[in-house]
Amino acid sequence: xxxxxxQNLIKRYGKTHALKGLDxxxxxxxxxxxxxxxxxxxxxxLLILATIxxxxxxxxxxxxxxxxxxxxxxxxxxxxSFQEARGFWRHKxxxxxxxxxxxxxxxKSERGAKIEEIMKGLELWEARNKLFMHLSGGQTKRLExxxxxxxxxxxxxxxxxxxxxxxxxxxxxxxxxxxxxxEGSTILVATNEVRExxxxxxxxxxxxxxxxxxxxxxxxxxxxxAGGDVVELLLEPGPNNTEELREExxxxxxxxxxxxxxxxxxxxxxxxxxxxxxxMTSLCYERKARLLSVRVTxxxxxxxxxxxxGKVLExxxxx
Amino acid sequence: xxxxxxxxxxxxxxxxxxxxxxWLMAVLLSLNLSDMLVxxxxxxxxxxxxxxxxxxxxxxxxGLFVAALxxxxxxxxxxxxxxxxxxxxxPISTKGVVIAYLLAGGLAALVYSSSLLLIxxxxxxxxxxxxxxxxxxxxxxxxxxxxxxxxALAALASTHAEFYFAYQQxxxxxxxxxxxxxxxxxxxxxxxxxxxxxxxxxxPLSLAAEAMRQYTFVGDPIQPWFLxxxxxxxxxxxxxxxxxxxxxxxxxxxxxxx
Numbered sequence: 121x122x123x124x125x126x127q128n129l130i131k132r133y134g135k136t137h138a139l140k141g142l143d144x145x146x147x148x149x150x151x152x153x154x155x156x157x158x159x160x161x162x163x164x165x166l167l168i169l170a171t172i173x174x175x176x177x178x179x180x181x182x183x184x185x186x187x188x189x190x191x192x193x194x195x196x197x198x199x200x201s202f203q204e205a206r207g208f209w210r211h212k213x214x215x216x217x218x219x220x221x222x223x224x225x226x227x228k229s230e231r232g233a234k235i236e237e238i239m240k241g242l243e244l245w246e247a248r249n250k251l252f253m254h255l256s257g258g259q260t261k262r263l264e265x266x267x268x269x270x271x272x273x274x275x276x277x278x279x280x281x282x283x284x285x286x287x288x289x290x291x292x293x294x295x296x297x298x299x300x301x302x303e304g305s306t307i308l309v310a311t312n313e314v315r316e317x318x319x320x321x322x323x324x325x326x327x328x329x330x331x332x333x334x335x336x337x338x339x340x341x342x343x344x345x346a347g348g349d350v351v352e353l354l355l356e357p358g359p360n361n362t363e364e365l366r367e368e369x370x371x372x373x374x375x376x377x378x379x380x381x382x383x384x385x386x387x388x389x390x391x392x393x394x395x396x397x398x399x400m401t402s403l404c405y406e407r408k409a410r411l412l413s414v415r416v417t418x419x420x421x422x423x424x425x426x427x428x429x430g431k432v433l434e435x436x437x438x439x
Numbered sequence: 440x441x442x443x444x445x446x447x448x449x450x451x452x453x454x455x456x457x458x459x460x461x462w463l464m465a466v467l468l469s470l471n472l473s474d475m476l477v478x479x480x481x482x483x484x485x486x487x488x489x490x491x492x493x494x495x496x497x498x499x500x501x502g503l504f505v506a507a508l509x510x511x512x513x514x515x516x517x518x519x520x521x522x523x524x525x526x527x528x529x530p531i532s533t534k535g536v537v538i539a540y541l542l543a544g545g546l547a548a549l550v551y552s553s554s555l556l557l558i559x560x561x562x563x564x565x566x567x568x569x570x571x572x573x574x575x576x577x578x579x580x581x582x583x584x585x586x587x588x589x590x591a592l593a594a595l596a597s598t599h600a601e602f603y604f605a606y607q608q609x610x611x612x613x614x615x616x617x618x619x620x621x622x623x624x625x626x627x628x629x630x631x632x633x634x635x636x637x638x639x640x641x642x643p644l645s646l647a648a649e650a651m652r653q654y655t656f657v658g659d660p661i662q663p664w665f666l667x668x669x670x671x672x673x674x675x676x677x678x679x680x681x682x683x684x685x686x687x688x689x690x691x692x693x694x695x696x697x
Contacts, residue, residue, distance in 0.1 A: 133695050167695075172527045174692045196530040206525035208452070209516075210459035223448050223529050 121184055123148040123275060123306035124169060129178035131164050131330075138164040140330040141178065146308060146323075151301050153317045154310040155421060156327035157431070162310035163203060165327070166277050169308065170200040182275055199224070199273035203280045203310075205260035207252040213239065213263050214248050217270055224271045231270075238269045242292060257284040262293070269296050276300055278309045282316055294319050314421040324421065328429045338421065345427045347376030348419035349393035351400070353386045356410040365407050372399045384412075393418065445531040446539045453543035456513055457551075463509065471502050471555055479562070495559045496651035497620045500644055503552035504614070507582040508607055510544030511589030514684065515596060515603050518697060527688065537590075537685045541677060544586025549579045556655075566658025573661055574650055577669045581643050584673035587680020594687030597697040619645040643672040 124146035131139040139161045146152040154162045167173040168180050171191035180187045182194045207216050214235055221231045239245045242262040247255055255263065261284045268276050278297065282290040297320060301307050311317050317324055318338055325335040334341065342348055353369075355361045361384055370378040374391045381387040390396040393416045404411050419427075426432055458464065478494045517523045526536050553575070565571060588610060596603035617639050619627065627639050639645055646669045653659045690697055 164695075167524070170528045172524045172692065173695060192530070192532045195528060198528070200528045202521070202525065204521060206520070206522050208456060208522065209520070210456060219448070219452050223445055223531070225530070 121148075122146060122181075123150075124152075124180075124182055124308065126165075126168075126180040127178055129165070129168070129180050130176045131161075131168060131173065132176045138330055139168075139175075142327075142330065142332055144325060144332050144335070146306060148306050149301065149304055150322040151297065151307040151309060151320050153321035153324045154308065154327055155312065155314075155317050155324050155425060156310075157312055159329075160327040161330040162312075162327055163279055164330075166200065166279050166308065166310055169275075170198060170277055171195055172200075194275075197274040198277065199268040199271045199275075200277040201264045201268050201279060201281055203283070205264040207255075207260060207263060209251065209253040211252055212249060213244055213252065213255070213259075213266075216252060216263065217266055220267045221270050224273075226270060234270050235266075238266045241296070242266055242269075243289065258286060258289060261285050262289060265293050265296070269300070272300060272303065272305065274305055276305050276307045278307065280311050280313070281309060282313070290316070317421050324424075326425055326428055328431070333428045341421070341424045342419050343392055345419050345423060346391050347389035348423060348427070349390050349396070350417040351388045351390055351393050351397060352381065352413075352415040352417075353388070353400070354412040354414075355384045355386075355404070356412050357384050358410065360407050360409040365404075365409055368403055368407070369400060372396060372403065374399075442532060442535055445529070446535045446542070449526065449529075449531060449536065449539035450542040450546065453510075453513060453540060454547050454550075457506070457509060457543070457547040460509075467502070467505060467551070468555075471498050472558065474498050474501075475559065492563060492656055493623070493652065494621075495563050496648050496656065499552050499556045499559065499651060500620055500648045501615070502555040503548045503578060503582055503647070504585055504611070504644060506551035507544050507548035507585030508589045508611070509547070510540060510586040511593040511596075511603060511607060513544075514540060514590055514593035515600060518593070518597075518687075518691070519600075523688070523691060527692065533688050533692075534685065536688065537681050540590060540684065541583050541586050541681055544589065545579050545583035548582035548585065549575065552578070552582075556651075563656065565655045567654060570654040570658065570661055571651075574654060574666075577650070577666050578647060580670055580677070581647055581673040584643060584676030584680070587677040587684075590680040591683035594683045594697070614642065614644055618642040618648070620648045641668070641672055643669055643676075646672060 122145040126142050126144045129139050129142040142165065154165065156162050164173065168175050168187060169182055171187050171194050174188055183197060185194045187194060217235045218231060221235065226234065239248060242265065244259060244262050244266060247259050252260065265278070265281050281297065282293045285293060294316070297307060297309070309320055321338050323335060323337055324341060326333040366378065366380070366386065369375070369386065369388065374396045375388055376391065377389040379387050397414060397416065401411065422432070475495060475498050479491050483489070483491045527533065592606040592610065593603055596606060615621070617635065619639060624640060628636055631639065646665065650665055650669065654661050687697055
């Protein structure tokens with residue numbers, strides 16, 4: 121059984137189609153990252169799975185429970201960290217976390233210690249006496265994430281978990297999300313930050329205009345781009361460094377394109393550089409052409425997105 | 440953990456929110472206490488009957504009314520700030536969220552008006568404290584009814600704060616004017632047609648003010664039918680308000696906004 125499954129899921133806001141017949145699955149105990157630009161339907165999907173929005177048609181199930189028919193049961197196993205932090209303006213962070221922990225059934229005897237540990241871990245402890253309305257954007261975001269880290273739900277949803285958070289904070293949040301997965305939670309993360317997706321994802325689903333374009337592991341997605349890996353070669357000047365060698369290099373299996381990038385320099389666009397490079401080095405050895413340097417650049421998820429949708433992914437951290 | 444316990448936790452959270460809005464507390468208390476003071480010093484000497492004794496219950500009921508109506512402001516804020524979406528993600532049913540808000544509204548209003556009553560009792564001794572204790576649960580039901588009105592107004596006002604405050608003012612003017620909170624029924628009979636007199640006498644605010652005058656400050660024995668009347672006139676407000684708020688939450692779930 122899938123932890124999450126949607127079939128022909130449609131969500132309309134008036135005339136706007138946010139989700140257009142989405143088929144989507146998440147396996148138990150994996151981190152699925154939804155990657156897509158603003159308006160691709162990521163947040164709408166998350167809100168439907170969190171039972172906050174009702175689908176217009178189609179089905180969506182969480183742990184086998186239908187979001188439209190059994191919302192209260194689903195709410196007992198899920199937690200959501202919103203894109204924009206939701207807090208009570210006149211409460212302090214610890215009070216907000218105590219309320220969340222209590223209503224989510226965290227035993228009273230454990231609450232205090234857990235809250236202190238999580239707040240210290242996410243560097244919120246110093247702000248414990250500030251009111252929510254006086255917290256910075258990064259602090260409210262950390263607080264939002266903290267709710268789930270205290271609750272530790274079976275199904276955790278994070279909507280742009282590290283936006284507005286500094287680099288150090290991002291690393292901590294990502295580490296905590298991994299820990300949560302390792303403890304057995306199924307995790308769904310929506311982001312338009314490539315680095316966040318690469319760091320977190322067991323699998324990535326690319327969403328565009330309310331539809332799933334492709335879903336696979338990061339490695340497989342990158343490998344699916346023909347010529348996505350770029351290999352730059354620098355050869356020692358010499359008699360064996362000839363046009364013939366260039367032609368032979370371009371004939372290696374997996375080569376999509378090979379161009380002269382400068383004197384004794386080549387740039388090859390290849391599929392799966394890890395297989396191409398050994399063949400290339402063997403060939404150079406056989407032709408007695410000495411390699412001075414090899415530089416491999418693999419495609420980013422930006423390139424993956426561009427490849428599958430024909431669009432550039434927005435990567436502003438706050439988008 | 441049961442649904443009931445979660446409702447109580449949510450209600451407790453909203454209840455505490457009312458008392459955390461310190462500027463609101465200061466404004467409400469200063470207005471209500473200055474009303475009492477002005478009446479004590481001025482009106483009392485101008486009138487030929489003890490208007491202060493008549494007016495103190497009015498201030499208590501008005502405190503109950505205003506504090507209960509603040510439920511709408513909190514609901515409106517929760518909708519605007521997206522806190523309502525947070526509530527809808529918690530392990531509590533949508534009905535539970537509605538009930539929690541009404542309970543919190545009722546309780547906050549009861550606690551606030553009781554504090555006014557305690558202050559009033561310092562200068563105006565009650566003849567029957569026991570009667571007052573009997574009245575409090577009925578006042579709580581009335582406050583839930585008023586919170587229901589506030590919830591309905593907040594739902595109708597959608598995301599426009601100014602609409603909510605305008606609706607609140609209209610309700611305030613209508614409910615307080617058409618009541619015996621500030622003037623006796625004899626005065627109402629002099630100026631209003633009979634059907635409006637009937638409305639005034641069945642207004643739950645009139646009933647609450649009269650109950651406090653007769654049973655707390657005069658010390659008459661409590662008439663059960665009077666208390667039943669408070670329930671019968673308050674419960675419809677609670678139900679209508681609860682249903683309207685529930686409809687608003689459903690609308691948010693379907694449309695994503697109000």
